[in-house]
Amino acid sequence: MDFTLTEEQRLLVETIREFVRRELKPLEEGVETSGYLADEVASEIQEKSRGLGLYAINIPREFGGGGLSVLEWMMAEEQFGRTSDILIRRAFGNVYEILLEASEKQKQTYLLPAVRGERTFSIAFTEPEAGSDAAAIKTKAERSGKGWILNGAKHFISDGLFSDFFVVTAVTDPATGARGISTFIVEKGMTGFTVGRDQPMMGLRGTSHVEMQFKDVVLSNDHLLGHEGQGLKLALATLGRVRLAQVVARSIGKATLVMDQCLDYARERRQFGAPIGDFQMVQQMLADSAMEINATRLALWHTASRLDAGEEVRGSISMMKVQAAEMMGRVVDRAVQIFGGAGYCRDLPIERYYRDARIYRIYDGTSEIHRAVLAKQMMRGDSSVYDIYG
Ligand SMILES: Cc1cc2nc3c(=O)[nH]c(=O)nc-3n(C[C@H](O)[C@H](O)[C@H](O)COP(=O)(O)OP(=O)(O)OC[C@H]3O[C@@H](n4cnc5c(N)ncnc54)[C@H](O)[C@@H]3O)c2cc1C
Known part of the structure; x- marks a missing residue:
């Protein structure tokens, strides 16, 4: 059992710590006071982070990420943890691994642009009536022709104002309980999809946490992430x-x-x-x-x-x-x-x-x-x- 960091691991830790200290910490107070991170500052952070090879560092190299082991990913995240949530999001990218389960076509449309920092996404599972009990969601997707019609609502969705698309859970087979839930990718701007109120929180200033509604949102099979019922x-x-x-x-x-x-x-x-x-x-x-x-x-x-x-x-x-x-x-x-x-x-x-x-x-x-x-x-x-x- 050897807890000695390799040269590369030490360099990774030092690079992120220094990046956070020099580029992100000076922005913290402004975000805290205004409750807001300007889009142009967000873009600058993303660009600097990408320049250092830190953006989407958790994603495998074959998709353009940093290809870190889980242990190294944890070391990197520890260093990002030294600043505010919103600044970490912009610098690190928060590219959730759930998109690695996407089809080849979906990877081209969603994963690769997310890794490049061109598109950002959030996870939207929680509903007003279903938090800890994730299987109790009411949002439903019903088969319609070759696709689906999505109806329902989510809340507390982090970064919802900034994100371009959302990984959303919905009931596709009400008869089978937790096994009747599927996951869809829903894009901002789709007809019937509304990103609503930014819900005020105790902390995490600068990060939005939004309500969202789906009213007869038309989805194709290309929006289904993974298999039906496996959400x-x-x-x-x-x-x-x-x-x-x-x-x-x-x-x-x-x-x-x-x-x-x-x-x-x-x-x-x-x-x-x-x-x-x-x-x-x-x-x-x-x-x-x-x-x-x-x-x-x-x-x-x-x-x-x-x-x-x-x-x-x-x-x-x-x-x-x-x-x-x-x-x-x-x-x-x-x-x-x-x-x-x-x-x-x-x-x-x-x-x-x-x-x-x-x-x-x-x-x-x-x-x-x-x-x-x-x-x-x-x-x-x-x-x-x-x-x-x-
Ligand atoms: C700032 C913020 C950001 C968030 N971001 C996201 C996001 O990006 N995407 C997303 O999908 N969700 C998000 N959430 C939702 C978050 O994951 C839920 O708030 C959390 O899972 C708890 O659900 P709940 O709030 O409905 O509480 P409830 O489930 O109603 O729980 C209330 C209390 O009851 C307890 N309780 C419930 N069931 C049991 C049980 N079986 N045994 C013992 N105790 C129990 C809970 O522990 C808790 O103390 C966010 C929430 C916040 C506040």
Whole structure:
């Protein structure tokens, strides 16, 4: 077992860290204040990221991506995690692996332009009546001639204002429950497809989260992604790694950044004639955060290595999702405490980190749902999630 980074891996980490520090961090405050990232700035970020070979770095080389292993992808995402959600989206591309399941024709129309940064897309599964219970969706696609007619509504869809197309779940066979759900690609501008209100959120300023309606949207078979009735299976098979990357690795990156700032503050801020870092109760908070960050990263690397080895790690992904989201919550909460009033005041970014971190326990499956998945996996006899010799 060797955790030494190769020269290439070290270079990858340093390149992204420096790119984030130099190009993205200076934009954060402006986005936070205005709640908006101008399209021309977004394009500049995409261009610079592409120039460094960082855009769509998770996608295999044969489709124009960076071709990273899962472990390297996690290292890259950790570094992107050091900035705001919207800036990561523009720099990294968020090209979800679900499009790798597309047909050859669909790959030409959707995947390749997405990898080149010419088109952006979002995942649209959640509905007002169906969040955790993804199989309870009401959006339906009915056969019509050689195609489909789509009707329904989604909400909370990230980046919906910016995205050009959406991967949407819809019921195609109401009689068969979860096995009657299919996935479609729906393009902005299609007749009957409306991108609605940008729903205001606690944090993640600059990223839109939209409602959308489908009213008699005409789709052809070329819009069906994967096989009919395989929608949830497809999502399950392809979104696990995304969870690991976008929640787990990014949490670790954010927590590491916050930790650096806590240490600087604990050295500089003086009370009772001494740096606050000299007080044991502050030291305990620093030590607890460091221990949790380190443990989460090592567990992520282990899960990523297992994925690279082709192992089935569904339970471990759920475990990592909860562990990282909750670690992040505790680290930012301690950060507010260490910074005292300055941590609560909007003059510093600490309160923003605190608000932004809260979503991690909710999206991509809540902590409760992932705990349930993990427990079920263990109850079925899989002890590998806690006993690596098992
Ligand atoms: C900022 C943001 C961005 C998002 N982006 C996207 C996106 O891009 N695409 C997309 O499709 N969705 C997106 N979502 C939706 C997100 O994935 C859902 O909010 C999430 O899955 C939870 O669903 P829900 O909000 O309907 O909560 P609910 O499912 O109603 O859950 C409410 C509470 O009940 C608990 N609960 C529910 N069922 C159980 C159970 N069986 N056992 C124990 N507890 C349970 C939950 O854990 C939670 O605490 C986003 C949401 C937000 C807030």
